[in-house]
Amino acid sequence: MGSPPPSERALVAALDPYERLIEVGVGRRPDVALALADRGRAVVAVDVTVSESAREAATAAQSGEGSLRVAAADVTALAADDGRAIRDAIGSESVGDGVDAVYARNLPAEIQRPTVALAERLDAACLFTTLGFEEPVVDVRRRSREAGTVVYVAR
Template identity: 40%
Template sequence: MSDDRRAAVRRKLGRFDRLCEVGVGTRHEVAAGLASDGRAVAATDVVDRDPPEGVAFVRDDVVAAADCREPGAHYRVDCVYALNSPPELHRPLVRVADAVDAACCFTTLGGDPPAVDATPLALPGGDTLYVARDPDDMLVE
């Protein structure tokens, strides 16, 4: 993801005070940037990761969390998001966000289409942010 794309995603997500990045991996520029902007950010992954400063990390599997009645405190945020998310994680991501009544958005891997109903937002820099839940109309204007 280019700097322009990261900046555009960060600006869009910066509308929220509390966020959770699902599947943070090793590219945590957006989570780190949001945390440095004063947002409360949690990050999850199925393997242990070293989070950037200001980002709380929880080892968790969103697929398993989607089957839980209470998916976990780290998901109780304003927005649950994922970057470069593979199609098999789109449904669990939305189910978790739905369970906690959070907004939900994601970017996909390359040319993968979203596997859930989502509104595409073309961002400056060329990335597309797919909005699957926006209960407070914070993402889609």
């Protein structure tokens, strides 16, 4: 297995201070969530449809200090929720002690606002990378990381 790409390393490094995290839009690339779980973090990775690779990563993470759970959830619905759907989707034990950060990798513009709204609802930090050719459509601070990768901090 080769070295992770710079964008992945940059995002993991930026998220390292946070203990309890939610990844939005994990898709078929659970590498960041798995790397965080390997560092002892508790991660819940959500997507509209949970991929087999995300499920396999969650199973693999069970042997370490951290944890990785996957859940089928739509960030737009979670952002508009009163809290019950969040607890149902990602587990009451996951949000019971709070969430420190909501993050996404390659976050498309149309999902940036609901992702930030979810982080606000949970009183959590919000960090993400974009698809590269898109600029953020929400207010952000830019953190330059290795190899020119930019991690955006929305709150």
